[in-house]
Amino acid sequence: MHVPDGFLGPQTYLPAYGVAGVMWAAGLRRLRARLDAATLPRLAVVTAAAFVLMMITVPLPGGTTVHVAGIGMLAVLFGVWNAFLSLSLVFLLQALLFGDGGVTALPVNALAMGLVGSLAAVGAYGLLRRWSRDAALFAAGWAGTVAAALVMAGVLGLQPLLSRAPDGSPLFFPFGWRTTLPAVVLPHLVVGVADGALALLAGRFLAPQTAPPPPGRGPEAA
Amino acid sequence: MRAASLLAGFALFAAAVPAAAHGLDHRVTGDHAVVVTLTYDDGAPFSFESCEVTPPAEDTPSQVGRTDRSGRVVFLPDRAGDWRVRVMAEDGHGADLTVPVGADLLPAASGPAGPSRFARLVTGVSVLFGIFGVVALVITRRKP
Numbered sequence: 001m002h003v004p005d006g007f008l009g010p011q012t013y014l015p016a017y018g019v020a021g022v023m024w025a026a027g028l029r030r031l032r033a034r035l036d037a038a039t040l041p042r043l044a045v046v047t048a049a050a051f052v053l054m055m056i057t058v059p060l061p062g063g064t065t066v067h068v069a070g071i072g073m074l075a076v077l078f079g080v081w082n083a084f085l086s087l088s089l090v091f092l093l094q095a096l097l098f099g100d101g102g103v104t105a106l107p108v109n110a111l112a113m114g115l116v117g118s119l120a121a122v123g124a125y126g127l128l129r130r131w132s133r134d135a136a137l138f139a140a141g142w143a144g145t146v147a148a149a150l151v152m153a154g155v156l157g158l159q160p161l162l163s164r165a166p167d168g169s170p171l172f173f174p175f176g177w178r179t180t181l182p183a184v185v186l187p188h189l190v191v192g193v194a195d196g197a198l199a200l201l202a203g204r205f206l207a208p209q210t211a212p213p214p215p216g217r218g219p220e221a222a
Numbered sequence: 223m224r225a226a227s228l229l230a231g232f233a234l235f236a237a238a239v240p241a242a243a244h245g246l247d248h249r250v251t252g253d254h255a256v257v258v259t260l261t262y263d264d265g266a267p268f269s270f271e272s273c274e275v276t277p278p279a280e281d282t283p284s285q286v287g288r289t290d291r292s293g294r295v296v297f298l299p300d301r302a303g304d305w306r307v308r309v310m311a312e313d314g315h316g317a318d319l320t321v322p323v324g325a326d327l328l329p330a331a332s333g334p335a336g337p338s339r340f341a342r343l344v345t346g347v348s349v350l351f352g353i354f355g356v357v358a359l360v361i362t363r364r365k366p
Binding site: 002003004005006007031032035036037040041047048050051055057059064065089090093094097098099102141152153156165167173174175179180183185189200 | 243264266308311312313314315342343345351353357358360361362
């Protein structure tokens with residue numbers, strides 16, 4: 001789901017850098033004010049786990065590959081803002097070390113997966129946790145991945161409308177929504193199951209150390 | 223008789239002109255091509271996906287098409303410089319590459335292989351823990 005360089009036009013990534021910059025600054029202010037030294041090691045370990053898990057790709061029929069992202073796991077355990085900052089850091093390292101995801105596309109990747117994905121995960125958890133905590137954890141993992149995929153498909157499919165050469169050919173990503181929505185979202189409906197299982201496992205086994213947050217906030221971010 | 227011969231000659235000429243206009247000659251040659259091979263992380267070929275090849279200092283691709291079964295983009299450069307090779311899958315996978323081509327119209331030799339994927343993975347995890355360690359130090363100093 002990481003968008004590489006050259007796929008998004010400046011009409012997309014420049015405003016995205018502006019929005020993401022504001023969000024990163026707001027997140028860092030919250031981190032400085034509310035995060036304690038006892039939470040940091042746990043956040044570091046789960047962030048590192050997400051970084052490693054994202055590197056493990058699984059081939060799907062049709063030739064593409066997918067991987068879990070750990071969005072729901074981070075969001076449920078540590079809250080939206082901490083998940084957003086941690087995932088942004090992961091995407092930066094992946095871009096610099098592996099070329100997975102571009103530097104120009106970094107804010108879009110961070111906003112789609114780190115922010116929207118985390119919001120969807122925490123929202124799903126908040127909706128379902130009174131009914132069943134396990135179902136809520138699973139739904140958080142699934143929703144975080146699928147919401148991120150929806151945003152990413154939307155941004156990619158927007159490119160042919162935003163940037164065209166004088167002859168009408170797309171300058172950047174050439175496929176519209178009719179192509180990107182099924183191509184990006186459908187595989188992630190399946191990947192979301194793995195991300196749901198991951199969030200469920202993380203929520204169950206890490207819960208004694210990091211209690212599930214109230215909707216919209218992690219325990220340490222609250 | 224003479225008129226009939228002229229008429230036959232004209233008919234032959236008229237028939238040959240459109241045939242020449244639609245004719246398609248071909249020749250087969252061997253040449254040195256630039257071959258860019260693309261694979262997923264697991265080694266699976268990036269096959270049958272959209273690709274574009276753009277010459278140095280130009281915006282319009284000189285070649286568009288799809289990667290072959292083995293995930294290869296093959297092109298014959300006609301000038302030295304940095305050629306742009308862009309490959310895109312419908313699901314957002316792809317790459318935007320620069321391929322330097324020398325005066326001999328061959329791709330510049332690839333440099334030595336970089337660190338392995340595992341080494342980069344370990345580096346990434348180390349950098350992550352380092353960053354969180356620095357943040358912990360700052361917080362510990364601020365909140366004794």
